[in-house]
Amino acid sequence: MSSDPALTTTSYAILGLLSVRAWSTYELAQQMDRSLGRIWPRARSKIYEEPKKLVRLGLARAERQLVGRRPRTVYAITEEGRERLVAWLHEPGEGPVLECEQLLQVFFAESASPAATLATLRAARAWAVERNQGNLAAARDYQSGAGPFPERAAQLLLVGRFLTDYYRLVAEWAGWAADVVAQWPEELRDATVDAEQFAETVRRADWNPD
Structure with missing residues (x-):
């Protein structure tokens, strides 16, 4: 359950990935496919908009980089984002929702x-x-x-x-x-x-x- 009405469980899922390391949205999408998507598939549909929301809230920062000639945006967690993630992790979450x-x-x-x-x-x-x-x-x-x-x-x-x-x-x-x-x-x-x-x-x- 979110501790902030501006954040959803999907927000915290992305924030959790950013706490591991900085990612581009392409790399985040890969992580959805190989790991997080198996336990929180809703995050897949938000993979391109959620990091931008976290930046607006001051919980993540965006950095433009060049890979060869191709630009990309890499997102990293801020200290405030890490504190918010820790606060969420200390709350008991909701139980599973079966959808089959x-x-x-x-x-x-x-x-x-x-x-x-x-x-x-x-x-x-x-x-x-x-x-x-x-x-x-x-x-x-x-x-x-x-x-x-x-x-x-x-x-x-x-x-x-x-x-x-x-x-x-x-x-x-x-x-x-x-x-x-x-x-x-x-x-x-x-x-x-x-x-x-x-x-x-x-x-x-x-x-x-x-």
Whole structure:
């Protein structure tokens, strides 16, 4: 949650990247693709306007540079920006917001055919497998000492573990759900629910980390 109405979580995401080092907007976009975009994709659409806003607020500074004959603008965090970032990091953030079009399609599966729902579930599993390939490659880079910003490995481990477990959850759920849907009749209203599967779902929901 933002501590300033002028700043959003996306503002702090960009500010956080600037706290690591100075970047051009092109380099920031690359970071979106390889890391931050996996946990805060909204930042991608703001990648060219957000740094300019941070400069207007005095939280970042812009410097024009020449790369050969091509000009570029490089953004760096200011001391005030670093102080604002630290203040935000000391506030408990909001919990995850689940946004999944495929899950929404499964929710309304009675208006589709079982074949269409199976295709959706296969796509969900394929998405998880594909995303995890990049996740695994990054994990192996850090394990071998070849990952970028090795001084940040401790916190990257925590985020990487979350993404690893999340992709695995989606893949395993999609596989289980596909097995269930494969038993559905053409008319979903005629389907019966396996009592043991319902009981297992209740057992899985009845957990307490304390």
